[in-house]
Amino acid sequence: MAIINQATKELQLKIVYYGPGKGGKTTNLEQVHDNLGNVQEKGKLISLATSSDRTLFFDFLPIEAMAIKGFKTKFQLYTVPGQVIYNTTRQLVLRGMDGIIFVADSQYEKMAENVESFQNLEDNLKSLKLNLAEIPYVMQYNKRDLPTAAPVEYMEFLLNNREVQVPSFTSVASRCEGVFEALNMITRMLLNKNINEGSRKPA
Amino acid sequence: MPGLPQLIDEDVRVLDSALDDLLRRSEARAALVIDKGGPLICQRGASDQFDATTVAALAAGAFSATDMMARHLGETSLSHIYQQGRQVSLLISNVDDNLLLIVVFPADTGVGTVKYYAADAIARMSAQMQQAARRAPGATLDLVSLNTLDASPVFRKRE
Numbered sequence: 449m450a451i452i453n454q455a456t457k458e459l460q461l462k463i464v465y466y467g468p469g470k471g472g473k474t475t476n477l478e479q480v481h482d483n484l485g486n487v488q489e490k491g492k493l494i495s496l497a498t499s500s501d502r503t504l505f506f507d508f509l510p511i512e513a514m515a516i517k518g519f520k521t522k523f524q525l526y527t528v529p530g531q532v533i534y535n536t537t538r539q540l541v542l543r544g545m546d547g548i549i550f551v552a553d554s555q556y557e558k559m560a561e562n563v564e565s566f567q568n569l570e571d572n573l574k575s576l577k578l579n580l581a582e583i584p585y586v587m588q589y590n591k592r593d594l595p596t597a598a599p600v601e602y603m604e605f606l607l608n609n610r611e612v613q614v615p616s617f618t619s620v621a622s623r624c625e626g627v628f629e630a631l632n633m634i635t636r637m638l639l640n641k642n643i644n645e646g647s648r649k650p651a
Numbered sequence: 652m653p654g655l656p657q658l659i660d661e662d663v664r665v666l667d668s669a670l671d672d673l674l675r676r677s678e679a680r681a682a683l684v685i686d687k688g689g690p691l692i693c694q695r696g697a698s699d700q701f702d703a704t705t706v707a708a709l710a711a712g713a714f715s716a717t718d719m720m721a722r723h724l725g726e727t728s729l730s731h732i733y734q735q736g737r738q739v740s741l742l743i744s745n746v747d748d749n750l751l752l753i754v755v756f757p758a759d760t761g762v763g764t765v766k767y768y769a770a771d772a773i774a775r776m777s778a779q780m781q782q783a784a785r786r787a788p789g790a791t792l793d794l795v796s797l798n799t800l801d802a803s804p805v806f807r808k809r810e
Binding site for chain 1: 686708715
């Protein structure tokens, strides 16, 4: 849930990169960190990882951007560990989340893991008493450059086939292709959500 | 989970004042209030000597991981975690459903002293947050009078 501080004119939004292990979530954050234009103020990229560079707890990147006139908008980007055994950790990272970028691995042989991870996301949201249908999220089909990449239509059928289809993006995160597109879309969705809800008068 | 209510000047004044009193009485170096999801809400003291945003994210993770560990052991209430250092120590305390208090203090200051004064700060902050929640339970940001920037992307890739 967005944190709103009228006193300091700050809006804080938490975006979580979710998806199967080795799908490119950490690479997304690294690319945002390395390629962000000078206009925005970024903090340090923090990675709590194992000695073999697998995410153990989370990666974290704070960015300040001017998304709303007169309001400082602070974005906090997190990844979750993708490996199945770290489910409890994923639940912790989801706490206070405002929006999700689901990073799927496009390789055919990873489809079962993609589906399992998406199901796991829904289950974890339920455990936090949240409903995926009410949360802004986008799909990012990563590793499109690999020879075994499945057609986008197939991935849409498997992963984005609900009553309301969400925006989806193809990406090659290692080359920073599609990374900013997905991030900007989820940002726009989050700002719209808060503006629309903010227009309601408090009871 | 209702989430943190929208904060106005009065709320931030009370939080700041509670932290200032805590720092003065306990002689701690810095105090932060953070959301349990990781964002930093306010900071007082010498918090400019470290990266408060990162400390907030890590403290939220540490507290929630310890809380989950305690639950697996059958303990349902976690009120503090304490890290003892050689130069500085750290106390992370539960404030309410949404907030944590982080106190950074010299290692030679007793944690009991910090906990004692933190209790008063926690009570004041918790009461103020209850008031904030009653004031506008469903309100989020009132942006009607503000303009979002044009539809251009918020995040721009370096050319």
